[in-house]
Amino acid sequence: MIARLTFAAAIALTASAAYAQETDADDPYIWLEEIKGDRALEQVDKWNAETEALLTKAPEYPLARAWARQILDDDRQIAMPDTIQGEYVTNLWRDADNPRGVWRIATLLSYTDGAPEWRTLIDIDALGKQEEQSWVWHGANCLAPEYRRCLVSLSPGGTDADVVREFDRETGTFIEDGFTLPEAKSNVAWFDEDTLIVGTDEGPGSMTDSGYTRLVKLWQRGTAFSSARLVAEGKQEDVAISGFSVMDGGTRWRFVNRSPSFWTNQISLLGEDGRTIPLPLxxxxxxxxxxxxxxxxxxxxxxxxxxxxxxxxxxxxxxxxxxxxxxxxxxxxxxxPSASQAIEQVSASETILWIKLLDDVSGSLIALAPAEPGWVSRGFDLPENSTVTLASTSGKGDLAYVTVEGMLTPPTLYAVSTKGEPRAVASVPAQFDASKFVVEQRFAPSKDGTKVPYYLVRPKGATGPLPTLIHAYGGFRNAQTPKYLTAEPYRSGPLAMFWLEQGNSYVLANIRGGGEYGPRWHEEALREKRQNSFDDLHAVADDLVAGNLASAGKIGISGRSNGGVLVGAAANQRPDLYGAVISGSPLIDMRRYSKLLAGASWMDEYGNPDVPADWAFMREWSPYQNLRAVADYPASFYYLSTLDDRVHPGHARKMAAKHQQLGQTVYYHEYREGGHSVGSDHAEDAKRAALLLAFLNREIGDSE
Structure with a gap:
């Protein structure tokens, strides 16, 4: 499978270049879209075996795998506050003994004091063993203000679809005759103690073309779901419709949200009588x-x-x-916000609105309170030039938990209130010697003159170009903020840290399509403007080369999901610049993406390939259609999950097959479980980090 294409072969194959597969009949690899087809899985097993046989022999592989597992399972990690429930806080804890996790609870007082007294509510590993299911935690929705009754969501194998079961927080048991929904992509919220707002898969006509719920119903306790009352419905071509509720002090406000497209929502108040009133948003x-x-x-x-x-x-x-x-x-x-700022997170506590703000990608926290006239604002003294993340806020009282971290600074969790200064609650111990490295923010001029920020980390005192890994995303308003280098931007654990420890450079690029500078940054890479995000990535790489910080051919690029479109298009457009491509759970075949799983929901982001005017610009950058015979095409590594029910595994499978047909270097690894996140536990994440490190060393490392 892993072979180089000679220049002569490249010339011979150029006749079958771009746009060869524009219809299903033209696609020789469409059979790989059969997710659990015998032939397709046989090919997957073959690719997996070939990739593992080659990369696990690398001398760094066993050390990296063990080290990654140690970091991911470290019991000194922060027990993050998933939710604040009155006088309690909940947390999902995963470590070596609990790979799928335990859902547990502690008093807010003990937690804020830094010595939480945990009580286990659900042991996911034990439950899975007992019920002979590969359960993956998808969260719990507990009914305020008592928080005793909870709707627990568990996914078999990590898919987006899950099973919903009612749980009693006080007794620590599932309620025998409680609300239960079978496996589906459901939307469930509390209307009141005895009524749910539900959307679920009820068979033909109940789901949209995007695979999400089309009907919203009120379901009374003790009745069959077939008797649930319809209160709202969307159209078949909508993305979804769902219900939700929000507590505001002692008032529960209920809503229905219809999403005609990915970027539009029509939200209505849902009254006590089940009638809806449109909001003027x-x-x-x-x-x-x-x-x-x-x-x-x-x-x-x-x-x-x-x-x-x-x-x-x-x-x-x-x-x-x-x-x-x-x-x-x-x-x-x-x-x-100002021109350099963007609002990234908003959360309400009892009387305060908390805002996580970006300013040239650096984070800060402000609190807003309603007053007469207008609103009053307060900032907080938190470390500068950091990433700030709102972890949780309280429904009763005005408390926010936030994490603060940087690429070389491990996360610290702070308890923040408007009555005093932020108080450190817990922190992650350093996982590497940060004094050996230096981080700086730089700006690269893109093709149209836009200044694109990026963060560069290098060994301190290094001179001249180094092998460099660039990670980027560039879509869906998702800002890429600098996290501690043992975090997992590619669901690959501490890969970036391993790469740096070997004397290389790592870059986080804030290209257009994300939300780093608010709506305009996203809109400048939508649909026919998508090329801007690719140009931005090229600009960052070119800026590194121009500054004698990296060399063409010794640059790796990494992207997940939407990032698969990015790195695939970038490699096709500038094979001279990049030497390695890491593509996780990727979108690749943009001719067929809208027909695969949730793909139809993203047409506002990319375009509709069935509309000729849209396909005219999409075909210029769709990675699958533009892959062609090119000498020294960058080596590519695809990782994904068979059970990804968001981005179809056929994208990566078909791209790997086409690479192979063209004689290009391709590595492939597909887990059976894990869903879109890939990998259902830390063991799988650690293995992937080690495989990717061996791949980078082999393809762009100085010792290759």
Whole structure:
């Protein structure tokens, strides 16, 4: 499988270059889309075996695998607060003894004091063994304000589909006659103690073309689901429709959200009688929170308010009381970011709105409180030039837990309130000697002149070009912020740290398509503008070469999911620049993506390949259609899961087969479980980190 293409062979094969597979009939590898087909899985097993046979022989492999497992299972990791439930906090804990995790609870007081007294609620590994199921935790929704009854979601093997079962937090047991839903991509929320807001797979007509729920129903306790009352429905071509509820002090507000497309939402209040009242939010606004009887949203396009124009990226609020009463509600501007800023996270506690803000990609935290007139703001003294993440906020009281970290600085968890200074609760011990490295933020000029920020980490005192790994994403408004180097931007554990420890360089690129600078940064890479994100990645690599920091051919690029489109297109466009490609759970065949699993939901992001005008620009960069015979094409490593029910495994399989047919260097590894995240436990993540390190060393390392 792993072979180099000679220049002569490249010339001979060029006749079958781009755009060869534009219909299903033209695609010789469409059989690899049979997810569990015998022939397809036989090919997967063959590729897996070949990749492992080659890379596990690398001398660094066993050490890297053991070290990665040690880091991932380290019991000194922060027990992150998944939810604050009144006077308690919950956490999912995974370590060597609990690879799938234990869901547990402690008092808020003991947790904030740094000495939590944990009580196990569900041991996922033990439950899976008892029920002979490969359960993967998908979370729990507990009914406020008592939080005793919880809707627990468990996925068989890590797929997006899961089973929902009602659980009693006090007794630590599943409720025998409680609410239960079979495996499906369901949406479930509490209406009240005896009623659920439910959308689930009920057979033909109940799911959208994107594979998500099309119907919203109210289901009464003790009744068959077949008798549940329909309260809202979407169209077949919608992305989804779902219900949800939000606590605002002692008030439970209930909503229905219909998503005609990935980037539009039509949200309505759901009344006690089951009737719906549309909210006045623009369709492209993002619902963020409810506080003090107001619904808060982030704008993605300008609107007029009573005090003038509110620009995209601004936080605005409407009175829910007015809306529920049928009165016209005028929006109020509550926070406007500057040109270099973007609002990345918003969360409400009892009386405070917490905002995680980016400023040239560096994070900060502010608290907003409603006042007369307007809103008052407070900032907090947290380490500068860091990534700040809102972990959880309290429904009762005004407490927020936030983590602060940098590429060379391990995470610290802070308890933050408006009554004092942030208080460190827990921190991760250093996993490597950061004094050996230096990190800097740089800006690369893209093709159209846009300045693209990126973070570069190198060994201190290094001179001249080094083998370099660039990670990027560039889509869906997802900002890529600098995390501690043992984190897993590719679901590969501490790969970046291993790479640096060997004397190489690592880069995190903040290319367009993400949310680093708010809506405009995303919009500049949408649909026909997608090439901007590829140009941005090329610009970062070219900037490194121009600065004598890296060499063409000694640069690896990495991307997951949407990042698969990115690195695939980049390798096709600049095979001279890159020497290695890491592509995880990737989108690749953009001609057929909208027909595979959840692909139809992303057409607002990429375009509709069945519309000729859209395909005209998509065909210019679709990785699968543009792969051609090129001498010294960069070596590619694809990793994914058979059970990924979001991005179809056929994308990576077909691309690997085409590489092989063209005689190009390709490595492939597909886990049977793990879903879109790939790998269902730390053992699998550690193995992947070691395989990828061996791959990079072999293809672009100085010792290759």
């Amino acid at each position: 623009p369709d492209d606004a993002e619902f963020e929170a409810v506080l003090d009887g107001q619904v808060i949203a982030k704008l993605n396009s300008p609107i007029e308010t009573a005090r003038g124009n509110a620009q995209a990226g601004t936080l605005v609020a409407w009175s829910l009381t007015d809306i529920a009463a049928g009165r016209t509600s005028q929006p109020e501007v509550i926070f406007k």
